[in-house]
Amino acid sequence: MNLALHDIRHNVSRFVLTAVGIGLLLMIVLGMSGIYRGLIDDALVVVDHIGADLWVVQRGTRGPFAEISRVPANLEHRLRAVPGVASARTFVSHNVQREHLGKPLRMNVLGLAWPEDKGEWVNLIAGRPLGQPHYEMIADASLGLPLGEKLALGKDTYTVVGITRGMVASSGDGIAFLTTRDSQAVQFDQSGEAIRLERAARVQRVRVNDVGRIQPSFIERGGGPSSSIPALASPMVSAITVRLSPGVDPAAVAAIIAAWPDVSVHTRDGQEQLLAYGMIDKARRQLGLFRVLLVVISTIIMALILYTLTLDKIHDIAMLKLMGARNTMIAGLILQQALLLGALGFGIAWYVGGFVFPKFPRRVLITPDDLWGLAGVVVLISVLSSLLGIWKAMRVEPNTVLS
Amino acid sequence: MNPPPDNTPAIEVFALTKTYGSGNTEVVAMKDVSLRVAKGEVIALLGPSGAGKSTLLTAMGLINPPTSGRITIGGRPVLDGPKPLVDLRAFRRHHLGFVFQKANLIPFLNAVQNVQVALEINDVPARAARRRALELLDYLGVADRANNLPSALSGGQQQRVSVARALANDPNLILADEPTAALDSHRGRQVMELFRKVAHERGAGVIVVTHDQRSLDVFDRTLEMEDGQLKSSQKPD
Ligand SMILES: Nc1ncnc2c1ncn2[C@@H]1O[C@H](COP(=O)(O)OP(=O)(O)O)[C@@H](O)[C@H]1O
Ligand SMILES: [Mg+2]
Numbered sequence: 001m002n003l004a005l006h007d008i009r010h011n012v013s014r015f016v017l018t019a020v021g022i023g024l025l026l027m028i029v030l031g032m033s034g035i036y037r038g039l040i041d042d043a044l045v046v047v048d049h050i051g052a053d054l055w056v057v058q059r060g061t062r063g064p065f066a067e068i069s070r071v072p073a074n075l076e077h078r079l080r081a082v083p084g085v086a087s088a089r090t091f092v093s094h095n096v097q098r099e100h101l102g103k104p105l106r107m108n109v110l111g112l113a114w115p116e117d118k119g120e121w122v123n124l125i126a127g128r129p130l131g132q133p134h135y136e137m138i139a140d141a142s143l144g145l146p147l148g149e150k151l152a153l154g155k156d157t158y159t160v161v162g163i164t165r166g167m168v169a170s171s172g173d174g175i176a177f178l179t180t181r182d183s184q185a186v187q188f189d190q191s192g193e194a195i196r197l198e199r200a201a202r203v204q205r206v207r208v209n210d211v212g213r214i215q216p217s218f219i220e221r222g223g224g225p226s227s228s229i230p231a232l233a234s235p236m237v238s239a240i241t242v243r244l245s246p247g248v249d250p251a252a253v254a255a256i257i258a259a260w261p262d263v264s265v266h267t268r269d270g271q272e273q274l275l276a277y278g279m280i281d282k283a284r285r286q287l288g289l290f291r292v293l294l295v296v297i298s299t300i301i302m303a304l305i306l307y308t309l310t311l312d313k314i315h316d317i318a319m320l321k322l323m324g325a326r327n328t329m330i331a332g333l334i335l336q337q338a339l340l341l342g343a344l345g346f347g348i349a350w351y352v353g354g355f356v357f358p359k360f361p362r363r364v365l366i367t368p369d370d371l372w373g374l375a376g377v378v379v380l381i382s383v384l385s386s387l388l389g390i391w392k393a394m395r396v397e398p399n400t401v402l403s
Numbered sequence: 404m405n406p407p408p409d410n411t412p413a414i415e416v417f418a419l420t421k422t423y424g425s426g427n428t429e430v431v432a433m434k435d436v437s438l439r440v441a442k443g444e445v446i447a448l449l450g451p452s453g454a455g456k457s458t459l460l461t462a463m464g465l466i467n468p469p470t471s472g473r474i475t476i477g478g479r480p481v482l483d484g485p486k487p488l489v490d491l492r493a494f495r496r497h498h499l500g501f502v503f504q505k506a507n508l509i510p511f512l513n514a515v516q517n518v519q520v521a522l523e524i525n526d527v528p529a530r531a532a533r534r535r536a537l538e539l540l541d542y543l544g545v546a547d548r549a550n551n552l553p554s555a556l557s558g559g560q561q562q563r564v565s566v567a568r569a570l571a572n573d574p575n576l577i578l579a580d581e582p583t584a585a586l587d588s589h590r591g592r593q594v595m596e597l598f599r600k601v602a603h604e605r606g607a608g609v610i611v612v613t614h615d616q617r618s619l620d621v622f623d624r625t626l627e628m629e630d631g632q633l634k635s636s637q638k639p640d
Pocket of ligand 2: 456457458580
């Protein structure tokens with residue numbers, strides 16, 4: 001005869017309600033670890049998927065994700081000449097926040113090095129990769145842009161030709177993939193008036209300068225488009241991604257590039273470390289600590305619940321002791337209820353979480369490891385929290401039956 | 404282990420004294436009480452409220468050790484003053500049965516389970532325990548309520564179940580503290596007669612604290628307590 005079960009059956013509704021309460025609490029613990037995992041996973045999505053072995057960035061920076069990095073686009077040609085390099089591509093990425101259909105639309109614009117890279121590597125769930133060098137985009141589902149949707153960015157309009165899932169930047173904003181040219185056009189878009197003012201300022205600078213006085217045709221040149229002035233640099237890119245030939249040791253190639261005085265180089269692992277332990281480090285630790293706090297609070301709440309359940313039975317426990325029941329029987333009654341409560345709560349957390357978490361704006365990633373971990377924590381919580389009740393039960397004198 | 408010879412008393416106590424508290428608040432609840440109850444004997448313990456009856460009964464029940472004195476149950480010394488000579492809890496489950504004014508049934512177990520639990524505490528396997536519990540309920544005339552929770556039983560029925568529970572492990576000694584106080588006189592008398600039957604049929608010593616003068620003829624002997632001391636020992640007419 002199992003006393004724990006008989007007691008529960010006698011008080012089913014109360015037990016179930018308590019389990020629901022504990023379940024929701026555990027769901028928050030689970031969700032917190034899911035948010036934590038999601039944060040790390042989101043931050044690493046691009047690094048993991050883009051398939052770059054090396055990231056070449058502005059000298060001394062830890063870019064392009066953790067901080068701003070600027071390198072000239074033609075760096076890719078130099079890199080292609082390094083032995084062991086299979087391909088090198090420009091990497092351009094920046095955030096834009098615009099309004100679309102009256103709602104704020106925040107996205108991360110990532111440049112694809114057309115024509116080598118048309119976006120075949122992204123997780124397409126609908127549509128196709130880019131098919132032309134301009135005016136097409138692949139959008140993440142989280143942006144809420146359907147296939148065929150037209151979006152004005154800068155002076156041009158882009159059509160959504162492909163939809164991805166789970167492609168987000170470390171901020172959690174969905175990524176829009178454009179060709180590098182297009183994404184630079186979006187990034188460096190200036191109004192006509194700004195361009196006119198810039199040209200006028202340029203003319204003014206040349207005019208008051210030796211160069212302008214000696215060679216008046218420069219003044220004319222200064223009033224024209226930037227692209228016609230070779231002395232003005234072309235727009236910079238954020239980084240160059242390098243893919244190595246099979247069998248080549250990334251460290252060896254990185255050592256060669258690192259010796260160049262104008263750039264720094266990070267391996268894929270290095271880049272992941274920079275993201276996880278640099279950029280999102282504080283958020284990660286914040287969530288981690290919060291998770292610990294929630295586990296402690298759950299333990300305390302569960303201990304109080306079990307203590308109350310024990311107090312309700314204290315007279316019966318005294319009677320059992322009077323009849324000569326062993327301590328193991330009485331402790332077992334409390335411990336079994338604690339474990340049942342924990343197990344039921346865990347099941348509720350898992351089940352309800354399955355409905356609730358996908359509705360969150362950012363990814364809540366529940367891994368099997370985390371589920372097992374939580375199961376272990378629940379067992380631990382249950383055992384720990386039953387100790388208070390057991391302690392109380394051990395101290396009760398059998399003759400309290402008489403009072 | 405040899406079974407004790409038949410003339411071994413169910414319980415023997417020598418010079419039991421119990422004081423509660425100390426200093427100004429000291430209360431001597433029981434003073435120099437000695438008695439002996441034979442197997443199969445059913446005894447009434449009388450006395451005014453505060454006389455020390457419950458103190459004596461709980462001392463004999465090994466749940467409220469005396470300050471001094473000795474207790475021997477079934478020929479086995481179990482307490483020397485407050486000092487236990489055996490595992491008291493194990494001794495209780497094997498040799499003692501209790502009945503109180505309130506039935507003290509476990510509210511989440513039905514009648515048969517309430518008896519069964521006493522047997523399972525003594526390591527009787529569940530099936531055998533259930534069979535024996537049902538026999539006991541039958542013996543006490545409440546077999547038809549076996550599957551009812553205590554809350555669905557009348558006071559008298561609850562008390563019968565609690566008597567069944569006290570009998571479950573065939574104890575040497577049954578201690579009852581005002582078991583009929585909450586019952587009407589008719590039901591009270593039935594319970595008292597039950598004790599007599601149990602004592603005589605099963606050979607257990609039974610001590611019953613009672614105020615019910617009308618049922619005294621049921622007992623083999625009555626003892627009276629006053630101010631913590633045993634006054635007299637007499638046979639009823
Ligand atoms: N736990 C206790 N602490 C202090 N005094 C007690 C306690 N239990 C009983 N007493 C006192 O001991 C005396 C005997 O009580 P009790 O044995 O309950 O008497 P009875 O059962 O005959 O009414 C009373 O004066 C009572 O107040
Ligand atoms: Mg009393």
